Amino acid sequence: GESVGLHLPxxxxxxxxxxxxxxxxxxxxxxxxxxxxxxxxxGPQFIIDIRSNMDxxxxxxxxxxxxxxxxxxxxxxAATQPGDSAxxxxxxxxxxxxxxxxxxxxxxxxx
Amino acid sequence: DGGITQSPKYLFRKEGQxxxxxxxxxxxxxxxxxxxxxxxxxxxxxxxxxxxxxxxKGDIAEGYSVSREKKExxxxxxxxxxxxxxxxxxxxxxxxxxxxxxxFGPGTxxxxx
Numbered sequence: 231g232e233s234v235g236l237h238l239p240x241x242x243x244x245x246x247x248x249x250x251x252x253x254x255x256x257x258x259x260x261x262x263x264x265x266x267x268x269x270x271x272x273g274p275q276f277i278i279d280i281r282s283n284m285d286x287x288x289x290x291x292x293x294x295x296x297x298x299x300x301x302x303x304x305x306x307x308a309a310t311q312p313g314d315s316a317x318x319x320x321x322x323x324x325x326x327x328x329x330x331x332x333x334x335x336x337x338x339x340x341x
Numbered sequence: 342d343g344g345i346t347q348s349p350k351y352l353f354r355k356e357g358q359x360x361x362x363x364x365x366x367x368x369x370x371x372x373x374x375x376x377x378x379x380x381x382x383x384x385x386x387x388x389x390x391x392x393x394x395x396x397x398k399g400d401i402a403e404g405y406s407v408s409r410e411k412k413e414x415x416x417x418x419x420x421x422x423x424x425x426x427x428x429x430x431x432x433x434x435x436x437x438x439x440x441x442x443x444x445f446g447p448g449t450x451x452x453x454x
């Protein structure tokens with residue numbers, strides 16, 4: 231079946247550096263992509279989303295890039311802070327109602 | 342978590358007992374969802390409901406049941422038929438409008454002893 235996955239399960243980054251979290255998807259019909267942040271013991275928190283008619287979208291300190299040709303999605307976090315330590319999930323959907331989630335990347339920020 | 346509440350935060354049950362997890366939202370969202378999360382894994386869809394009095398099975402519905410009698414409430418029952426019920430359960434809701442996304446509650450951690 232179709233799947234969504236992240237390239238690396240863990241990422242360690244120095245405080246102040248930029249972080250890049252990658253995600254590959256296989257469903258060519260996917261047209262809506264979301265990044266979530268989940269802190270330990272809490273529910274996922276929406277970070278940013280992007281539709282398939284866009285290549286890039288920016289938020290506050292975060293940027294999502296979409297490469298439909300290779301079915302790749304990335305989340306860039308600028309000037310990573312200790313509060314950015316969490317598990318990051320990408321999710322995709324082709325019908326706006328059901329999401330498919332990747333396994334997540336655990337980001338650890340070193341002081 | 343805004344507007345979506347799940348209770349209780351921690352729940353302990355003996356093996357063989359049914360247990361019901363609560364999910365309430367005051368966001369006036371039409372669609373509601375239940376996910377299961379196991380350690381180190383992503384979210385797997387159990388059931389979802391797009392409108393009141395209607396719901397559909399997700400990818401891992403066996404051993405679970407739901408009801409949607411009110412727009413703001415979507416309780417999940419974990420039955421004794423669920424082979425491995427210990428997990429973190431997440432409820433989410435969404436407007437039925439293009440461009441919206443799912444918003445999650447704080448979760449309930451269920452431990453079956």
